Amino acid sequence: MDIRKKIIVAAVLALSLSAGAQNVSDLIVSEVMPVPDSTSLIDGYGAKTGWIELFNASQGTVNFGGCFLTDDRSDLQKSPISTLDRSTRLGPRQSVVFYTGGHNDNGTYYTSFIVRPGSTVYLVSNDGRTIVDSLQVPSDIPVSMSAAKFAHDNKARIFDEIRVSSPTPGSYNAGGSRETGAHRMGREDPHGWILTMVAVSVVFLALMLLWWLFSMLFRKKDKTPKPSRAKGLTPEVAAAISMALEAEFGSEPVAAISMALHEFLNDTVHDNESFIITINPSATSQWAQKSLGFRRSPR
């Protein structure tokens, strides 16, 4: 493999690896409710506590077992999430709630810290060092209200707006109006020229890339078999073989062989072929004979 091919293969591999596979980096800290009141969520022990909601923004399942939650940037492994619990697999576009009662040993979905107004909640990857996402709780957040992230892009992938709102634990934080792509295009590109220009360019780009890549990868020699490869096989020899075969087997096989030889000698074979023809003449050519349908050992 020459250097050019190596570069191309490396580029394709790098492209593949850089694509966002579904992993913990797809999780976001989507909502935090620090100060509960009598109407707040009750945990498994009957206590009304604050909570943290994580949301899987990807289209694949993410296992958050082994990750950490913390409100202290100097202690990223403050509240570990169990790796033994099978329920830590979070489905696409699903959310999960952690109670912030301060007792991590109460179960998988309990943190070892209590979230206070003004603090920042961090989600840390299972390496214990990489901060995946964070959400800062406003210091003046009212009782029983939550700080939540909302998405405003069409596909609800980028949760870029933090708002104080009524809590919605475990449910999707819908942004403003969820208009469809068609509505958006109708508004932004009523005559369709922008989409047309972009789409035509992308179609050309995709196919030009294919053209370029294949021109680069397989620029080398034409492997079409040349007549010189048929050493010693001349039309005269082929005719002699045909005549011998005809004398031996009749005219049908010879027609097939002649066609094959003709294609080979005239360089009209399209694909790589083995150039081996195997003919097993049948003992009888009366294919419709009833005796051929009989059992060999009648019972």
Place this chain on the structure above:
Amino acid sequence: MEQILDSLRQFWEFTGFYNCSWQNLVMIAIGIAFITVAILKEWEPLLLVPIGFGMIIGNIPMFPGLNIGIYEDGSVLNTLYQGVRQGWYPPLIFLGIGAMTDFSALISQPRLILIGAAAQTGIFGAYLLSLALGFAPNEAGAIGIIGGADGPTAIFLSSKLAPDLMGAIAVSAYSYMALVPVIQRPIMIALTTKKERLIRMPKPRQVSQKEKIIFPIVGFLITAFIVPSGLPLLGMLFFGNLLKESGVTKRLANTASNALIDIVTTMIGLTVGCSTQADKFLTGNSLKIFVLGLVSFVIATTCGVLFVKLFNLFLKEGRKINPLIGNSGVSAVPDSARVSENVGKEFDPNNHLLMHAMGPNVAGVIGSAVAAGILLGFLG
């Protein structure tokens, strides 16, 4: 006696004769016309016969509430129709197409890929015109894809973007695919000079098995990374081709290219035909869709031919492309390539363009799937 008459009257009210309307009869007549054309002219018979008979089935007038109609939840036809509504059938057909397609012509002359891209302009021309005629952007996108001349892609995209128009779009796409020789020939002749029609292209080089195996993998990676929304179609197309070319999955390739595609084609044709119930099909919009479909085919063919002429300006003598293969950029495989061959032979009986035309033809399949992915990404 009165009870018997009452029962007879009740039975009469159940019959198709009682519930019949002129619209049903029109649709049944269209269905019969499809079957007739398919049998007598052999125009796309594998599709027009199921669609035509489906039209007849779908337009048998009946008493509503029997839970047998295609739009009645839980009926047999409705269950089969889910493959169309949910978009299962088109990717399965693409699997079969991939397993049947030999990309050698394309691999040996990669420059012909661009003709497949140029012909997709028909899709976007029809999109612009549909918007001008007052269709919503999602409807316009679904109508535009008719210009790709690819039935499964048209069904896939319309099921996602404009399910209500799917029947008209599918019937329009398949009708014009059947009429490819009629539509394309005059355009090809009008846009080319005699000298251009006589251009002889260099013989394509032979393609190794290794290239054929690498093509579906690299082709899929590139197109899917650029347009992930085309994943169901592109993935299945290239997967089917890998089954064929790998040489170690012959059984799977055989099933995909024979039994599977036959079953799915039967189901898709029949259920699409059934979905053209008169009350949903005989509308002003359907008429507009048929006109736009024709326009999109004309634009696609025109752009393909003109693109080759433009391309030739940059090519040396001896490397020039015969513009008669420009029409084959639309992905009606292999009909449009066959049109190139036939028109080419009219002017030079010894100039065989089929092997060259198959390159842009299969590139058109990839191009239309990419275009569908783009439209789905923007308008979905």
